[in-house]
Amino acid sequence: MPTTTENYSLGLQVEIGKIDKELKKLWQQSEGAMTRASLINLAVYSEAPNSLAENTQLISQITQNHACRAIVIGADPKAKENRVEAWISAHCHVGHAGSKQICSEQLSFLVEGPCTGLLPNIVFSHLDSDLPFYLWWQGTLHDPMDPQLWAWVDRFIYDSGDWEDFGAQMQLVEAAQDEARQRIVLCDLNWTRLDKIRLAIAQFFDHPASHHHFAEMESAQIDFAPGFRSTALLLAGWLAAQLDWRVEKTNGGDRLQFANSKGGKIDIELRERAGEPVGEIVLNSDGIEFLIRHAECGDLLEVSRGKPDEKRLPQLMPAQSNDPVQLMSQELLRGGPHRVYLRAANYLRHSS
Numbered sequence: 001m002p003t004t005t006e007n008y009s010l011g012l013q014v015e016i017g018k019i020d021k022e023l024k025k026l027w028q029q030s031e032g033a034m035t036r037a038s039l040i041n042l043a044v045y046s047e048a049p050n051s052l053a054e055n056t057q058l059i060s061q062i063t064q065n066h067a068c069r070a071i072v073i074g075a076d077p078k079a080k081e082n083r084v085e086a087w088i089s090a091h092c093h094v095g096h097a098g099s100k101q102i103c104s105e106q107l108s109f110l111v112e113g114p115c116t117g118l119l120p121n122i123v124f125s126h127l128d129s130d131l132p133f134y135l136w137w138q139g140t141l142h143d144p145m146d147p148q149l150w151a152w153v154d155r156f157i158y159d160s161g162d163w164e165d166f167g168a169q170m171q172l173v174e175a176a177q178d179e180a181r182q183r184i185v186l187c188d189l190n191w192t193r194l195d196k197i198r199l200a201i202a203q204f205f206d207h208p209a210s211h212h213h214f215a216e217m218e219s220a221q222i223d224f225a226p227g228f229r230s231t232a233l234l235l236a237g238w239l240a241a242q243l244d245w246r247v248e249k250t251n252g253g254d255r256l257q258f259a260n261s262k263g264g265k266i267d268i269e270l271r272e273r274a275g276e277p278v279g280e281i282v283l284n285s286d287g288i289e290f291l292i293r294h295a296e297c298g299d300l301l302e303v304s305r306g307k308p309d310e311k312r313l314p315q316l317m318p319a320q321s322n323d324p325v326q327l328m329s330q331e332l333l334r335g336g337p338h339r340v341y342l343r344a345a346n347y348l349r350h351s352s
Helices: 016-028 051-062 111-124 166-179 196-202 229-243 324-332 339-351
Strands: 010-012 034-036 038-046 068-074 082-095 101-112 133-136 153-157 183-190 217-224 244-250 255-259 265-272 278-285 288-294 300-306 313-316
Touching: 010 016, 010 288, 016 082, 034 082, 038 051, 051 068, 051 082, 051 101, 051 244, 051 324, 068 111, 082 217, 101 111, 153 166, 166 339, 183 339, 196 278, 196 288, 196 300, 196 313, 217 229, 229 255, 229 265, 229 339
Parallel strands: 034 101, 038 068, 038 133, 068 101, 133 153, 153 183, 217 265
Antiparallel strands: 010 082, 082 101, 217 278, 244 255, 255 265, 278 288, 288 300, 300 313
């Protein structure tokens, strides 16, 4: 019988050549009590130790709201001996309309040694019909990337927060796009982390009476948690891209300088502080301070504006969760290309 959400085992181990046969048997045993559902193909690739079990747990939670055929791959390209093992299982959840269970299939693969070069064959041969194919790549990308892989991918999901060299990794991403003739949509979970913060910043300037502050921006401060410097840089890149600033220089890695269209200088200070990925943002424009910080409860933002020495009553807005399931769920709800992200990422390249 299909596994339930409380069981994060890999399921039934099967021979590679008998996966389809064993899947049919899996559903025949359910005797109609469960309905197979799939809206997308979602492949998850990781080279981290124990990633199969950890990603199985993530998929179990993701499929509560996003039915899919999940292909979970744990790989070790550095192993000397070839090894390929496979498992099948299903994640079942009670549907909203009644007691019948809605199930998503999961195929799990452990691939070690030189045969990791067969990754495209493993993935392609087990896609569910003509459904869209989303590839979630965890960790650092490799050079060269297999061009055969990109001919099938519709949305490429990654987390630039895991990268040590953003510029070099983006070159690999863009090479993949070129292989796919620009058909792939790039989805960076590091960008998704900034959704609520970007919305909070934008609402400051919704009213036409506030538009003049764009041109009068003088400085900014962004506090980020250890390991999330690239998130802060991506936020600075978004501000620069949206306000048409140009990169002037960096100073010791903690200060960025931009120039606006009139030549005015804008200094951005990056400060590492314990807490949320981006814990606080201060924008200074014409004597007014625009402040966004995480509330102590953690799931809300405190948003305020005013002169630095005046008492303010902050507005509360939703904060962004850094939970990988929440980030992925948000990304799976999206459609269309992330053009604003690409502009922000271009600025990040010049600043990192």
